Amino acid sequence: MKTKKKSLANEIAGSIESKLSEAGEQSKKVKKAIVKSAEKLADKIGKLFKKEEDKQKKQTAKAKKKADQRTKKDAKKEKKNTGKAEKNAKRAAANAKPAAEPMVSSAPITPPSPIPPKPASKPPVPAAPKPAPTRSRTTGTTPARKPAAPRKADTPAAPATTPSGTVPAAPTDPSASTEA
Numbered sequence: 001m002k003t004k005k006k007s008l009a010n011e012i013a014g015s016i017e018s019k020l021s022e023a024g025e026q027s028k029k030v031k032k033a034i035v036k037s038a039e040k041l042a043d044k045i046g047k048l049f050k051k052e053e054d055k056q057k058k059q060t061a062k063a064k065k066k067a068d069q070r071t072k073k074d075a076k077k078e079k080k081n082t083g084k085a086e087k088n089a090k091r092a093a094a095n096a097k098p099a100a101e102p103m104v105s106s107a108p109i110t111p112p113s114p115i116p117p118k119p120a121s122k123p124p125v126p127a128a129p130k131p132a133p134t135r136s137r138t139t140g141t142t143p144a145r146k147p148a149a150p151r152k153a154d155t156p157a158a159p160a161t162t163p164s165g166t167v168p169a170a171p172t173d174p175s176a177s178t179e180a
Helices: 002-021 028-100
Strands: none
Touching (some): 002 028
């Protein structure tokens, strides 16, 4: 792993120095800083690669474990189903034997007589509706209410008066209006 980090650091430093050499000659201090930064960057990249590899290993292990569990579960289910099928076959064979041997009786078999249809009955008549209950107070001191006064229907309104105090006569024929 260390050799990978060193080679990666050298590649990073070389590419950075080549780009900076276009601008001019670099001092030893700058070159040293570039190498140091390249080593740090290579270290971080190496850690990321390692994490990614570990993650992939875990995923493959998890997938393998899940597949193993699935195969075990399917095998168990298949075993259970075969057991049920055997039980059902035995049960069917046991039920089929008594049905194959018809019972012989000395009494003659008569076909069932048809049931006479019932006469059509009238539908039940609903009971008369009950009157609404009247409310009464527990104390009998309250007098009963008076019925409302009857309303006058179709009574004409009071005739309008003119400023002179006379009431104009209502025209009987709309075509014969007397307008002045």
